[in-house]
Amino acid sequence: MKKNKRGFMYLEILLVLAIIIFAGFKVFKAYYKSPTINKETQKIMIEQGIDTTNYKTTVDSYRDKLEDIQKKHLEDLEKIE
DSSP states (O other): OHHHHHHHHHHHHHHHHHHHHHHHHHHHHHHHSOOOOOHHHHHHHHHTTOOOSSHHHHHHHHHHHHHHHHHHHHHHHHHHO
8 A cells, every 4th residue: 555655656747747848848948049020120120130040039139229218318418318
C-alpha cells in the first residue's frame, strides 16, 4: 500500500514539473518571438532606428528612441529660456 502512495507522489511531482516547464516554455516563446508587424510598418520602424527582431528588442529600442526625443525637447526648452 505504501509503495502505491509513493509511486503516485512521484507521478504527481513529475506532472506538476511538466506543467511548469510547459508554461515557462510558452511564456519564453511568446516573449522572444518576432512581432507581428506588417512589412510597411516594419520598414518605417527600421528607418527610425527601432530594432524589430523580437518583442523585447522592439520595446527596448522604442523606449530608447522616446528617451532621446524627450532629452532633445528638454535641451531645446533650455535653449529657449
